[in-house]
Amino acid sequence: MSTFHLKIVTPSGVYAEKDVNILNIRTTGGQMGILAHHLPLASAIEISEMNFVENNQRTFYAIGGGFVYVGNDETTIIANSIESQEEINLARAKQAKERAEKRLQSQDGDVIRAEIALRKALNRIHVKNL
Structure with missing residues (x-):
């Protein structure tokens, strides 16, 4: 190929x-x-x-x-x-996910930025778990 x-x-x-x-x-x-x-x-x-x-x-x-x-x-x-996949720190990705979810729940700060952070954290978790 x-x-x-x-x-x-x-x-x-x-x-x-x-x-x-x-x-x-x-x-x-x-x-x-x-x-x-x-x-x-x-x-x-x-x-x-x-x-x-x-x-x-x-x-x-x-x-x-x-x-x-x-x-x-x-x-x-x-x-x-x-x-x-090897570089991803799963614990750090999960912490980022939790922080983003809390920001979204509280509607405190920039919601769009929190949504992007959540998408990135979920993606990192997904790739690490492949």
């Missing part, structure tokens, strides 16, 4: 660069699988699970939204945040 270059960038810098067989990601247009020689594409990314296959090994990530650009045999992800 053909490979393509995947580059993941966060506000902190380059997170990873790999040659992968397939990238599965949820954009605002829906779930998609990207293979080598994919048509050019630019799209926003949802807060969601992301995975790719590299050397017949599938790796799962929690991505906190962002943007994906598919070019000529190179795909670039600009992620607001990203954590691999």
Whole structure:
């Protein structure tokens, strides 16, 4: 199976660069699988699970939204945040979930920000438990 270059960038810098067989990601247009020689594409990314296959090994990530650009045999992800399944601290994710739920229940502060924090925490918990 053909490979393509995947580059993941966060506000902190380059997170990873790999040659992968397939990238599965949820954009605002829906779930998609990207293979080598994919048509050019630019799209926003949802807060969601992301995975790719590299050397017949599938790796799962929690991505906190962002943007994906598919070019000529190179795909670039600009992620607001990203954590691999191994990097996720489950206790910390559960604490973040509880804090966000309390903020939403009390209607104290920025409700939209609390909803986003809750979605990110739930996504991290989901990916850790895969």
